[in-house]
Amino acid sequence: MYISVRDRPAAGRSARTPGRVSSVVVSLGVVSLLTDISSESVAAVLPLYLTTALGLSTIAYGFVDALMQGASALVRVAGGWAADRGDRPKWVAFTGYALSAVTRGGLVLAQGFGAVTALVAVDRLGKGIRTAPRDAMIASASDPDHLARSFGVHRTLDTVGAALGPLLAFLILWAIPDGYTTVFVVSFGFAVMGLAVLGLLVPDRRPRAEASDAGTRMRPFSWRHLTDPRLRRLLVVAGVLGLLTVGDGFLYLSLQDRDGFATQWFPLLYVGTNVAYLALAVPVGRLADRVGRARVLVLGHLALLAAYAAAAVTAGSTVTTLACLVLLGVFYAATDGVLAAVAGRLVDPAARTSAIGTAQTVVAVARMVASAGFGLLWFTLGRGNAMLTVAALLAVAVPLCYLAVRGLGASERSTPTAPVDPA
Amino acid sequence: MRTAPRTIALIVIVAVVAVGMTAFAVMAGARQRAAVLAAPDVDQVELDTVTTGSRVVFRSTAPGVQYGLAAVVPLEDPAGPRAFTDRACDRIDATADQAICLRTVRGIATTFTAELLDSAWETVRTWPLPGIPSRTRFSPDGTLVSTTVFVSGDSYMSSGFSTRTRVERAEGEGYGDLEDFTLIVDGTPIAPVDRNLWGVTFVDDRTFYATAASLVAGKTWLVRGDLSDRTLTALRENVECPSLSPDGTRVAFKKDVGGDDGKFWSVAVLDLASGVETVLDGEERSIDDQLEWLDDSTLLYGMPRVDEPGVTDVWSIAVAEGSTPGVFIPQAWSPSVVR
Numbered sequence: 124m125y126i127s128v129r130d131r132p133a134a135g136r137s138a139r140t141p142g143r144v145s146s147v148v149v150s151l152g153v154v155s156l157l158t159d160i161s162s163e164s165v166a167a168v169l170p171l172y173l174t175t176a177l178g179l180s181t182i183a184y185g186f187v188d189a190l191m192q193g194a195s196a197l198v199r200v201a202g203g204w205a206a207d208r209g210d211r212p213k214w215v216a217f218t219g220y221a222l223s224a225v226t227r228g229g230l231v232l233a234q235g236f237g238a239v240t241a242l243v244a245v246d247r248l249g250k251g252i253r254t255a256p257r258d259a260m261i262a263s264a265s266d267p268d269h270l271a272r273s274f275g276v277h278r279t280l281d282t283v284g285a286a287l288g289p290l291l292a293f294l295i296l297w298a299i300p301d302g303y304t305t306v307f308v309v310s311f312g313f314a315v316m317g318l319a320v321l322g323l324l325v326p327d328r329r330p331r332a333e334a335s336d337a338g339t340r341m342r343p344f345s346w347r348h349l350t351d352p353r354l355r356r357l358l359v360v361a362g363v364l365g366l367l368t369v370g371d372g373f374l375y376l377s378l379q380d381r382d383g384f385a386t387q388w389f390p391l392l393y394v395g396t397n398v399a400y401l402a403l404a405v406p407v408g409r410l411a412d413r414v415g416r417a418r419v420l421v422l423g424h425l426a427l428l429a430a431y432a433a434a435a436v437t438a439g440s441t442v443t444t445l446a447c448l449v450l451l452g453v454f455y456a457a458t459d460g461v462l463a464a465v466a467g468r469l470v471d472p473a474a475r476t477s478a479i480g481t482a483q484t485v486v487a488v489a490r491m492v493a494s495a496g497f498g499l500l501w502f503t504l505g506r507g508n509a510m511l512t513v514a515a516l517l518a519v520a521v522p523l524c525y526l527a528v529r530g531l532g533a534s535e536r537s538t539p540t541a542p543v544d545p546a
Numbered sequence: 547m548r549t550a551p552r553t554i555a556l557i558v559i560v561a562v563v564a565v566g567m568t569a570f571a572v573m574a575g576a577r578q579r580a581a582v583l584a585a586p587d588v589d590q591v592e593l594d595t596v597t598t599g600s601r602v603v604f605r606s607t608a609p610g611v612q613y614g615l616a617a618v619v620p621l622e623d624p625a626g627p628r629a630f631t632d633r634a635c636d637r638i639d640a641t642a643d644q645a646i647c648l649r650t651v652r653g654i655a656t657t658f659t660a661e662l663l664d665s666a667w668e669t670v671r672t673w674p675l676p677g678i679p680s681r682t683r684f685s686p687d688g689t690l691v692s693t694t695v696f697v698s699g700d701s702y703m704s705s706g707f708s709t710r711t712r713v714e715r716a717e718g719e720g721y722g723d724l725e726d727f728t729l730i731v732d733g734t735p736i737a738p739v740d741r742n743l744w745g746v747t748f749v750d751d752r753t754f755y756a757t758a759a760s761l762v763a764g765k766t767w768l769v770r771g772d773l774s775d776r777t778l779t780a781l782r783e784n785v786e787c788p789s790l791s792p793d794g795t796r797v798a799f800k801k802d803v804g805g806d807d808g809k810f811w812s813v814a815v816l817d818l819a820s821g822v823e824t825v826l827d828g829e830e831r832s833i834d835d836q837l838e839w840l841d842d843s844t845l846l847y848g849m850p851r852v853d854e855p856g857v858t859d860v861w862s863i864a865v866a867e868g869s870t871p872g873v874f875i876p877q878a879w880s881p882s883v884v885r
Contacts, residue, residue: 170677170678170696171650171656171678174678174680174696175636175650175678175856176855176856290654290655293652293653293654293655293656294654295571296652296656297652297653297654297656298575299571299574299575299578300578300613300652301578301855301856302571302574302575302578304574305570305571305574305575308567308570308571308574309567309570309571312563312564312566312567315559315563316559316560316563316564319555319556319559319560319563320556323552323553323555323556323559324552324553324556376697379676380723383673383674386673386674386675386676387657387659387674388655388657389674389676389677389697390656390657390658390676390677391655391657499737502737502741503737
C-alpha cells in the first residue's frame with residue numbers, strides 16, 4: 124500500500140542522474156533566495172521605519188505580528204490541501220508568492236501604521252500558503268535516496284537570501300539615509316524576479332495525473348491519507364520536540380544579558396545563525412540521507428539542548444555567543460528541511476503537500492505554545508534556571524523520541540513495510 | 547524546444563526589473579543628496595554662546611548636512627538661531643555638565659550605542675544598546691541614567707517587539723534590566739509573561755517612576771520603582787511614559803484614550819498627592835513621546851510632520867484646562883531643558 128516509497132515514475136527515473144540535485148530543486152531554491160532577499164530586507168528595516176520615519180511605537184506592531192504568525196500556521200494546512208486537491212502544487216505556491224510580492228509593491232505606496240500592519244499580515248498569509256506546496260514539489264522532483272540533501276540545497280539558497288536581505292537593506296540606508304522607499308522598491312523588484320523564476324522555469328507537474336499516466340492508479344486526495352500511523356507518530360514526535368523549542372529570541376536575550384558582544388550585535392544575531400545554517404544545511408542533509416532522516420531530525424535537538432545549556436551555565440563571553448549561534452544553525456539544518464523530507468515520504472503522493480503542511484503546522488503551533496509557556500518559566504524561575512529546565516526536559520525527550528521514530532524516514536529501502544524495488 | 551522562449555522571457559523580466567531597481571536607487575540617492583545640498587541654511591550661532599544659562603538641548607531635524615545632530619538654543623529664544631554640536635543623537639537628555647546621547651550607528655551592520663558626553667561634548671563613556679533608541683533620562687543630580695530601547699532582534703522564524711529598560715550609574719556599573727525587578731500590583735507580586743517596562747523619570751537616586759505593561763493582560767501601570775529594594779509598585783492604570791514635574795508634585799504622561807484604530811494618546815497630568823488627572827485635550831493629535839517639563843506649568847513634546855517624513859517639531863502646551871499647543875522649536879526632537 125505504500126506507493127509513496129516507489130513512486131518514481133519510470134520516465135522521471137531515467138531522466139534523473141543519481142548524485143545530482145534536480146534542476147527543479149535549484150530553481151525553487153533560487154525562487155526562495157530572491158523572495159527571502161525581498162522579505163528579510165523589509166523585515167530588517169521595518170522597526171526603524173516605523174519608529175524613525177513614521178514616529179510610532181512598535182509595541183502594537185509586535186502584537187499584530189504574533190497573531191499573524193498563528194494565522195499563517197493554519198493557512199499552511201489549507202495551502203497543502205488546495206495543492207493536493209487540485210493536483211496543482213505549482214500554482215498554489217505561485218499564488219502565495221504573488222500575494223507576498225503584491226504587499227511589497229503596496230509598501231512603496233503605503234502610508235501609516237494601519238496600512239503597514241495590514242500588508243505585513245497579507246505577506247504572512249502568502250508565506251503560509253506557499254510553503255507546503257513548494258516543499259512537496261521539492262520532494263516530487265528529488266531522488267528519494269537524496270531527499271534530505273535536496274532540501275538542504277533548497278534551504279541553503281533560501282538562507283543565503285535571508286542573510287543577504289538585511290545586509291542589502293542596511294547598505295541602501297547607509298548610502299541613502301531615510302531611503303526606506305528605495306528599500307521597498309528593491310524588495311518589490313526581488314519579489315517579482317522570484318515570481319518570474321517560479322512561473323517560467325519550474326515545470327507545472329501534476330503528481331496525481333502523472334501517476335495515472337504511468338499506470339499507477341492513484342486515489343484522489345482524502346483526509347484518510349493523513350491518518351497513516353507512521354505520519355501520526357511523526358506528528359507526535361515533532362509536536363513534543365516543538366513544545367521544547369522556545370524561540371531564538373529568548374536565547375538571544377539570555378546571551379545579551381551577560382555579554383557585551385551579544386548586546387552590540389544583538390540586532391544581527393539572527394544573521395549569524397543564518398550563516399551557520401546555510402553552511403550546514405547540505406552536509407547535514409547528506410548525513411540525514413545516509414543515517415536516517417527521522418533520526419537526524421530528533422538528534423538535531425541535541426544541538427538545541429547544548430545551546431540552552433551553554434547560555435544558562437557559562438559566563439557570558441564572545442565564544443559562548445558564537446557557539447550558541449553555530450548550535451542554533453546545526454539545529455535548523457537538522458530539522459527544518461529534514462522535517463519536510465520525512466513527512467513528504469510517509470504518505471501517498473496524492474496527500475504529500477497536506478502531510479508536509481500538517482507537520483509544519485504542528486511544529487509551528489507547538490513552538491508558539493512553547494514560547495508563551497517559556498515566558499512564564501522565564502519570570503518565575505529566572506533566566507538561567509528556565510533555560511536549564513528546558514534543556515533537562517529535552518535531555519529526557521530526545522532519547523524517547525529517538526526510540527519512537529525508529530523505522531520512520533530511514534532510507535526507504537530498509538523500511539520493512541516497503542516493497543523492495545526489484546531494480 | 548519549449549524552454550527557450552521561457553528563458554528569454556525570464557532574462558527580459560530580470561533585466562527590466564534590475565535596471566528599474568538600480569535606476570530608482572540611483573535617482574533616489576541623487577535626489578536625497580540634492581535635497582541635502584539645497585536645504586535652506588538654518589540660522590546658527592556658535593556653540594560657546596549657549597554653554598551657560600538656561601537652555602534647551604535637542605536633536606535637530608532640519609533637513610541638510612546637519613540633520614540629526616544634537617543642538618542647543620537659549621531658553622529665552624527657542625525658535626531663534628541654534629548652535630550645533632558635532633554629535634548625532636536619536637534621543638538626548640542633558641544636565642548642566644553632561645549629556646546622554648542614544649544613537650543609531652548606520653552601516654552595513656546597523657548597531658545602536660549610548661554615549662555619555664561631558665560639557666564640551668567629548669565622549670566620556672560608550673556602551674552598546676540592544677535595539678532602537680526610544681527614551682533616556684538622567685536623575686536630577688546626573689548620577690543615574692536610564693535608557694529604553696525597542697528590541698526586534700529575532701525576525702527569523704520568530705517575532706515580537708519588546709522594550710528593554712535599564713538604569714545605570716553614569717560612571718559605569720548598573721542596576722540592570724528593570725524587567726528583573728519585582729512587580730507588585732495591589733500588594734501582590736505578579737509575573738506577567740510579557741511584561742515590558744519603559745519611560746523612566748527619576749525622583750532621586752533611589753526612587754523613580756516608569757511604565758509597566760502586559761499586552762496579554764491588556765494593562766499598563768504607572769509604577770514607582772525602588773532601586774535599593776529592586777521593586778516596582780503599581781500606582782494606577784493607563785499611565786505611560788511618566789515625567790516628573792520640577793517641583794516633584796505632578797507627573798505628566800501620555801494617556802491612551804482609544805481611537806478608531808486602537809491607540810490614541812492624549813497629553814495628561816496627574817497630581818500625585820490628590821490623584822486628580824487632567825487631560826489636556828487642546829492637543830487634538832495623538833502624541834508619542836516622553837513629555838518634558840519646560841517649567842512647572844508648561845510641557846514640551848516632539849511631533850512628526852505629516853507631510854515631511856523625518857522632520858519633527860517640538861511643541862509646547864500650558865498645563866491648564868482648555869490650553870492649546872504651539873510650536874516651541876521648529877525642526878527639533880527629544881527636547882531636554884537645562885536650567
